Amino acid sequence: xxxxxxxxxxxxxxxxxxxxxxxxxxxxxxxxxxxxxxxxxxxxxxxxxxxxxxxxxxxxxxxxxxxxxxxxxxxxxxxxxxxxxxxxxxxxxxxxxxxxxxxxxxxxxxxxxxxxxxxxxxxxxxxxxxxxxxxxxxxxxxxxxxxxxxxxxxxxxxxxxxxxxxxxxxxxxxxxxxxxxxxxxxxxxxxxxxxxxxxxxxxxxxxxxxxxxxxxxxxxxxxxxxxxxxxxxxxxxxxxxxxxxxxxxxxxxxxxxxxxxxxxxxxxxxxxxxxxxxxxxxxxxxx
Amino acid sequence: xxxxxxxxxxxxxxxxxxxxxxxxxxxxxxxxxxxxxxxxxxxxxxxxxxxxxxxxxxxxxxxxxxxxxxxxxxxxxxxxxxxxxxxxxxxxxxxxxxxxxxxxxxxxxxxxxxxxxxxxxxxxxxxxxxxxxxxxxxxxxxxxxxxxxxxxxxxxxxxxxxxxxxxxxxxxxxxxxxxxxxxxxxxxxxxxxxxxxxxxxxxxxxxxxxxxxxxxxxxxxxxxxxxxxxxxxxxxxxxxxxxxxxxxxxxxxxxxxxxxxxxxxxxxx
Numbered sequence: 001x002x003x004x005x006x007x008x009x010x011x012x013x014x015x016x017x018x019x020x021x022x023x024x025x026x027x028x029x030x031x032x033x034x035x036x037x038x039x040x041x042x043x044x045x046x047x048x049x050x051x052x053x054x055x056x057x058x059x060x061x062x063x064x065x066x067x068x069x070x071x072x073x074x075x076x077x078x079x080x081x082x083x084x085x086x087x088x089x090x091x092x093x094x095x096x097x098x099x100x101x102x103x104x105x106x107x108x109x110x111x112x113x114x115x116x117x118x119x120x121x122x123x124x125x126x127x128x129x130x131x132x133x134x135x136x137x138x139x140x141x142x143x144x145x146x147x148x149x150x151x152x153x154x155x156x157x158x159x160x161x162x163x164x165x166x167x168x169x170x171x172x173x174x175x176x177x178x179x180x181x182x183x184x185x186x187x188x189x190x191x192x193x194x195x196x197x198x199x200x201x202x203x204x205x206x207x208x209x210x211x212x213x214x215x216x217x218x219x220x221x222x223x224x225x226x227x228x229x230x231x232x233x234x235x236x237x238x239x240x241x242x243x244x245x246x247x248x249x250x251x252x253x254x255x256x257x258x259x260x261x262x263x264x265x266x267x268x269x270x271x272x273x274x275x276x277x278x279x280x281x282x283x284x285x286x287x
Numbered sequence: 288x289x290x291x292x293x294x295x296x297x298x299x300x301x302x303x304x305x306x307x308x309x310x311x312x313x314x315x316x317x318x319x320x321x322x323x324x325x326x327x328x329x330x331x332x333x334x335x336x337x338x339x340x341x342x343x344x345x346x347x348x349x350x351x352x353x354x355x356x357x358x359x360x361x362x363x364x365x366x367x368x369x370x371x372x373x374x375x376x377x378x379x380x381x382x383x384x385x386x387x388x389x390x391x392x393x394x395x396x397x398x399x400x401x402x403x404x405x406x407x408x409x410x411x412x413x414x415x416x417x418x419x420x421x422x423x424x425x426x427x428x429x430x431x432x433x434x435x436x437x438x439x440x441x442x443x444x445x446x447x448x449x450x451x452x453x454x455x456x457x458x459x460x461x462x463x464x465x466x467x468x469x470x471x472x473x474x475x476x477x478x479x480x481x482x483x484x485x486x487x488x489x490x491x492x493x494x495x496x497x498x499x500x501x502x503x504x505x506x507x508x509x510x511x512x513x514x515x516x517x518x519x520x521x522x523x524x525x526x527x528x529x530x531x532x533x534x535x536x537x538x539x540x541x542x543x544x545x546x547x548x549x550x551x552x553x554x555x556x
């Protein structure tokens with residue numbers, strides 16, 4: 001597998017205000033494999049959104065380099081190629097929908113790329129079907145629910161046929177149903193279309209569904225690995241102010257109390273299984 | 288104040304022959320119609336124009352009531368123009384005279400035709416917005432004004448601004464409603480007091496609204512850049528505008544009517 005996004009020693013700080021230069025990214029070296037589903041987890045202000053904005057040249061590094069599909073993001077002449085390769089979805093669906101008809105909005109990116117009209121039609125239909133919004137193609141976006149709007153925004157990016165989609169807290173403003181729909185859509189895109197997904201989030205349960213989990217704190221990567229492995233490092237995560245999923249939390253506390261349970265049982269079923277075997281080993285004392 | 292009642296360029300969805308016309312055809316026809324209205328001089332020509340308007344309304348299947356409802360807000364201007372024309376048109380046949388006012392026969396006719404002209408002008412343009420969706424209207428304008436790009440008029444940018452404005456009207460109205468409720472919950476009073484007090488009460492509404500609108504604009508710009516927006520250059524469109532046979536017939540008809548009315552009007556008919 002080849003890397004679609006590669007950062008090396010990426011540093012970023014916003015222009016100094018009154019002598020202080022707030023460092024947002026402090027030496028981030030990452031390589032995102034093509035076709036993978038990566039979650040970036042971290043507290044507010046840890047630099048995860050700033051990192052995301054480096055992935056399609058909205059922000060340019062103050063130090064270090066970012067390569068997208070082999071192109072240096074600092075290369076101004078290849079800007080459109082970079083943006084076409086890596087699509088971006090933001091938190092507020094209202095502020096990324098451009099047109100007042102769903103299909104017109106989805107057509108926006110291919111229109112900008114100068115795709116012939118017949119192919120735009122095909123891409124729009126295809127993208128809307130991929131996010132399950134085809135039946136709403138002639139609706140006005142402001143009449144849709146938050147989750148539906150966010151799916152339209154995702155379709156708008158897919159219509160560009162990017163190889164990677166970066167989603168910056170796409171579910172932060174959604175209700176539980178909308179969150180579930182959006183997350184399912186993202187996972188499906190990754191599985192069935194092989195689109196690389198980078199999901200920026202602060203929801204543990206969302207991060208747990210990725211193939212790889214990167215934890216950030218104070219502009220640095222503090223943990224990187226499979227979600228099961230990362231979450232089992234409970235103490236480290238707590239140190240950077242993150243909680244772990246309830247399943248891990250429960251197992252960890254049992255372990256602290258001296259019971260022999262695995263820490264990497266992340267899903268509800270796995271956790272239940274672990275508890276079951278624990279109970280079988282130590283039958284409760286009946287009065 | 289019910290914010291939801293605000294209508295700007297209200298559109299009646301439909302599939303009438305008028306709806307199906309190319310937006311550019313309708314725009315050109317409205318311009319021709321307005322020119323013809325100003326060339327019309329007397330009963331014959333006005334009757335022709337009235338027939339054109341009535342025919343268009345009939346074909347558009349837009350309820351006649353709604354067409355006339357659009358006249359309400361301009362009633363004051365209509366009356367004002369009528370009164371001015373009535374009193375200040377010099378003429379030979381004096382009908383009545385009191386203090387500094389003189390009403391002449393010419394004045395009466397002029398006022399009458401002016402009222403008819405303004406009313407027909409407004410109903411005609413309203414028919415355009417009633418039968419053409421805002422997006423098509425913007426597309427049509429962009430296409431028609433296209434040649435102006437040669438003299439560096441930013442036609443694409445203007446059309447894009449217009450369509451984004453249309454897109455955000457409902458969003459901002461919703462937001463205004465929300466802010467108003469929030470301010471009311473904290474004791475703000477938007478509905479009583481005199482004009483100045485009310486204007487002052489709007490300040491705590493406008494400040495957050497503007498701040499949020501700027502934030503939205505910033506985010507939207509980033510999102511547009513992420514989707515490879517780089518101006519109108521090399522841009523294609525999903526929806527292609529195409530003139531059909533009906534468009535050519537309509538354009539020819541309106542052109543003929545305008546010329547005809549111009550000639551008849553010239554002879555004072």
